[in-house]
Amino acid sequence: MAENLLIVHGGGPTAVLNASLYGAVMEAKESGKLQHIYGADNGTGGFLEEKLIELEKIPQEKLDLLLQTPGTAIGTSRDPIWQEDYEKLADIAEKRQIKYILFNGGNGTMDTCGKLHETCVRRNLDVRVMGIPKTTDNDIAVTDHSPGFGSAARYIAACTQELCADVRSLPIHVVVMEASGRNAGWITAASALAGEAGYAPDLIYLPERAFDEEKFLADVEKLLKKKSGIVVVASEGLADKEGKPVVKPVFKTDRATYFGDVSSHLANLVIQKLGYKARGEKPGLLGRASIGLQSPVDREEAIRAGREACKAALAGESGKMVAFRRTSDDPYQMETFLADIREVMMYEKKMPDAFINEEGNGVTQEFIQWCRPLIGEELPQMASFNTEKPGRE
């Protein structure tokens, strides 16, 4: 009987989601035991509609392009999955002789993955369901980190360095850059890695700490007395001590609330309350789509996670997610293991206290040491010959 494999993507893309797809497809091809290697066309929705892409027919030179393609080449979705859908997905798997299903995604997708696994077990179907972790925000539990984060971290660190180099040469007082990660500050924190090249951001505000407007303005004003161009990196999800977002909602529908940008909000505070020139930048989606700033370490780990999930499924594993365990910081060494999917489902991992400085406006050396290997090669050295402009009284 023919055996087929299906890969499903869920949630927002990362810079290396396609690299995991590449790893899974290559492993599947090399196994020699599969008739079809399907990709669900645009995520679970495509799976439900039986819209399956025959990835085994894609020429190798096109598969190779996956490593330099952001987004996801087979699409993804954020469509909600209802209980009856799981029965339908299991029916489709049975009908199309899909014996192996790999879900590549974040917390929500791992939830789907776990529930489909349970459905197949309950119905006594011979279908193996495995998870591949994926997130820019690094909020998946159990694993040391997830593919996608290293590239988002390299992006924000490199941009911070470049922004600092710019601001040092033509001080415009305050630049606030907004970083992704509404509830978890991992990406925002990674801006500190620009310090290694001598271009650390001046202030970092994480969603793990209540944002205090007075303290922020005091922090900025204090720095502006010493120097003239300062760079602040702030999470898109900053909230006050009551948990209320610092930016006002722009619009509310019954499905979602849309908020203004933290970057321009903080810049406007500096302009209006302190009278200094300020501006906000918000690379937003560009931070998860940059191929030039992909972390080579992240890319390799993404390929590996895809391969390992495929290998485990073919070996009979099910209801598990490939996870990373760090065995050494320096030299950086990482091994994979299989985590029970029930430990991962819908749990959101935030930054531990040990990674955040006491004042709540920066990170600790411990965080930098943890994060450093994930962004890959060193940031470029830069030249600076001018004197730093002193601040205003």
Next chain:
Amino acid sequence: MAENLLIVHGGGPTAVLNASLYGAVMEAKESGKLQHIYGADNGTGGFLEEKLIELEKIPQEKLDLLLQTPGTAIGTSRDPIWQEDYEKLADIAEKRQIKYILFNGGNGTMDTCGKLHETCVRRNLDVRVMGIPKTTDNDIAVTDHSPGFGSAARYIAACTQELCADVRSLPIHVVVMEASGRNAGWITAASALAGEAGYAPDLIYLPERAFDEEKFLADVEKLLKKKSGIVVVASEGLADKEGKPVVKPVFKTDRATYFGDVSSHLANLVIQKLGYKARGEKPGLLGRASIGLQSPVDREEAIRAGREACKAALAGESGKMVAFRRTSDDPYQMETFLADIREVMMYEKKMPDAFINEEGNGVTQEFIQWCRPLIGEELPQMASFNTEKPGRE
């Protein structure tokens, strides 16, 4: 008698401002006839205070880093220059035996350059003053284009491609990316070059055309009937037919007015008036500071402009700016010439009508052909296997 040369930077940096500095310093070193190669520490302000960096003492390996450093390694300024300042600058040149002065900057800096040249001529001083063009916005007259623009163009084109790849795989309806260039749309227009790789933006709005909110919403709605994820690129300086900026001023001082972001403004319009999900991205300063997305053509031309300005000054020229003349589009060929600085001073070059489409929401093939060689090597090929999601009724 010793002869010295001084390089002064003015206005906002570009990704290759330091490459022009590199070119000028290398030419000056190789001439063998200069005792000091000075850099004004933080622009004209440093010149006025006689804060001069001795660039001849910088080791070659540090000079080489200039090619990968954004901002400006000797600083720059936007301080206003008054009439009495020119006399003072001439005094300093005389006193410090500075016989050659190179101003690297945009329209405002060329104005300073021209006025200092006139002052030296009037006072019969043997000082040669030359201009090196620099702008991300490409708004300097007489020259085909200016160093700095090609890199800003490559940045926006690459980001547009990456954004389109992301949005195609997980449609979030509408993403609006804001591009720099308040009065001239050159950078915004360059987003169209992503089309070469198959990832053209859906709509482009330039400051050369009056922005009509109704027309914008109709453009977006029409497209959303056909497809589900669309990318809009809009200039930061959009204004209505009365010339009023589309974004409200956030704060006014007697020196400046601060405006909100066009990107979030347009995204909010789509959410509030059409009821579709939308978001705005604003890379802002990152677009002029990215080294990874530097255009190699731009970098080479920046070096060349620096060298030519130095060479011309040493040969006795003064009151001129190095300019580019295109002799062929395909293969791209460019030659430099010296333009009279009076033709350049304070004149702002906007996009000609022939480069803008009839509807005012895109560019022409003629623009693409003109702009194409400036961004350097082709954008990367990418993989896409999913079907495009249809739009909503």
